[in-house]
Structure formats: structure tokens, C-alpha cells
Amino acid sequence: MYSNLARIRDQIACHLGETVRIRTVKGRRKQEEKHGVIQAVYPKVFTVYITEYQRPVSFTYAELLTREIQLEFISSQANIVL
Numbered sequence: 320m321y322s323n324l325a326r327i328r329d330q331i332a333c334h335l336g337e338t339v340r341i342r343t344v345k346g347r348r349k350q351e352e353k354h355g356v357i358q359a360v361y362p363k364v365f366t367v368y369i370t371e372y373q374r375p376v377s378f379t380y381a382e383l384l385t386r387e388i389q390l391e392f393i394s395s396q397a398n399i400v401l
Contacts, residue, residue: 328365
């Protein structure tokens with residue numbers, strides 16, 4: 320599992336400063352979609368500056384691994400490969 324988290328962190332670090340689309344699963348049939356820019360990458364979390372909120376929001380790599388959130392890079396139209 321550690322190698323998966325490290326691979327996800329490396330993929331996000333390669334796209335630092337790029338615009339992304341984040342889909343957050345809020346429960347049964349509820350999803351929230353936001354746009355932002357990857358601002359920083361840390362060992363356990365990464366931050367995305369959400370333009371709608373005008374502030375950074377942090378996410379964990381485990382949220383991507385468990386598919387609680389989905390991350391799509393706008394410029395390359397690629398997703399995180401798990």
C-alpha cells in the first residue's frame with residue numbers, strides 16, 4: 320500500500336501548479352465538483368487552491384486511493400493512475 324501512496328504523491332508532484340478538477344463523493348448519489356490549482360505537495364497531504372472558495376483545501380493521498388475524491392488534470396485530461 321505504501322508504494323501506491325508514494326506513486327500517487329509522485330504523480331501529483333509532477334503536475335504541481337496545474338489546473339485540476341476535483342470530484343468529491345459526499346454520500347449516496349451526491350458528488351461535488353470543484354476546480355483549482357495544485358499548490359503544494361507534502362508527505363501525507365497535498366493542497367489545492369480552490370478558486371470558488373478563494374483558499375487552499377488539503378486532501379490526503381489515501382482519499383484518492385480509496386476513491387473518496389477523484390482528481391483530473393485539465394491540461395492533459397489525464398487522471399491519477401492507481
